[in-house]
Amino acid sequence: MNWDQIEGNWKEMKGKVKERWGKLTDDDLDVIRGKRDQLSGRIQKVYGKTREDAEKEIETFCHACSRG
DSSP states (O other), X not given: OOHHHHHHTHHXXXXXXXXXXXXXXXXXXXXXXXXXXXXXXXXXXXXXXXXHHHHHHHHHHHHHHHHO
16 A cells, blocks of 8 residues: 555554554644655654654555555
């Protein structure tokens, strides 16, 4: 699944995002609104990750969503 698909189905995907990054609040998810750069920034802030590590996690998440 590519990010455009995730962004386009954000309401449905929020639950999966919350499962993966449980420290993100519902308010965080509302602010993110499917924007990859916003998700990356929140992961960096909340989890203390580098931008590179956050992007790797997001890419892994995208691939996992493709597999179901």
